[in-house]
Amino acid sequence: MDKRKLLLEAATKLFVERGLHATPTSAISKEAGVSAGILFHYFKTKDDLINELYVSLKKDFTANILADLDKINSKLGKIRLIWSNSWNWGLNNPLKFKFLLQIDHTSCSVNLKEHPELVENFNLFINMIQDQIDTKIIKEIDIQFLMNSMFGLITSMVKHLTEFPELRQDQVFIEQAWEMFYNYLKP
């Protein structure tokens, strides 16, 4: 029974259900089934909890979307894998996914650049794309822009499929959307 973990999970659930502004720390500890005080044993402040939760989920996400990348040889295949990895993580972790989205759209003083693990994965992605541009596998394009478009597209589609699960022939959508996106990336 790792109470720290219980707190983080309870927080994720409540933040997504009610929003940051309507989730007191007392509700979090109650949901986690622990005392009110222990929250401040593991986290200095409420903001600190939000921060740590966000960073840990972001790490979870980036680690997962880069999984098995070395098993693919084709350069294009690598982007394609990242594409479906992101998609699958989103569909398999709807709560975590919604929490990340929520924070990404709120001013929340979380500085991701302080976390070397994240910066490293981020650079890995950037370098990979740059290499693909250099070798003319994809067209000349601002990489940040590409990244945001890509995740923006995935995000909105995953959000929709999570809301309307009856639609889910997941893999079909992944494939179709990928084709659209690759059409855009082609030189």
Place this chain on the structure above:
Amino acid sequence: MDKRKLLLEAATKLFVERGLHATPTSAISKEAGVSAGILFHYFKTKDDLINELYVSLKKDFTANILADLDKINSKLGKIRLIWSNSWNWGLNNPLKFKFLLQIDHTSCSVNLKEHPELVENFNLFINMIQDQIDTKIIKEIDIQFLMNSMFGLITSMVKHLTEFPELRQDQVFIEQAWEMFYNYLKP
């Protein structure tokens, strides 16, 4: 000096800058340059203010993206116009745009379906797309899914262009992104 309007504008700014959870009503009235009490003359509660702000901006947005639609005859041209209208509204109203995004990604008990004006515009859009599917101008696709993908893509790109204005050859991006999306829509 419409104090109601001043309050809404101040609220938009502060909500975007600090987030809902870190913006007390006192800060809003201070930013607006009015007394603390008057906020509750114009809005029953803080949530009520958030609600009214959101609905009014959503109306502003939908009204604008459907503007001049009757001046275009080509069916495809109509979607294309909605595309660039959305894009332009986002770029021209960055604060309002970010606020809408923020609420859309937070659980906030705002019920848009209570507002006939919004429902009407929403149906207008849906019917237009359905007609285009029927006349084989675009492919068979779940309309809600199409809508979310479309606005998801626009959203992420607008967000990026707002953050990095140096990139902005706006119209080029609008055109390129539209081509990608149309490629997806083609039967």
Place this chain on the structure above:
DNA sequence: ACATTTGTTGAGTGATTAGTCAATTTAAAA
């Protein structure tokens, strides 16, 4: 001119919240 409504103020209130802390339990080390 007066009366009536509407807009505006800001000090005040009760409720809620983040965060503390002394006391107690549990676990680990010696």
Place this chain on the structure above:
DNA sequence: TTTTAAATTGACTAATCACTCAACAAATGT
């Protein structure tokens, strides 16, 4: 076993917040 350290509790506090209200000002109608 004894000692020491770490985890856990929940009542408590100080601060903050949403919201009220009595008093006043401005506008509007008669």
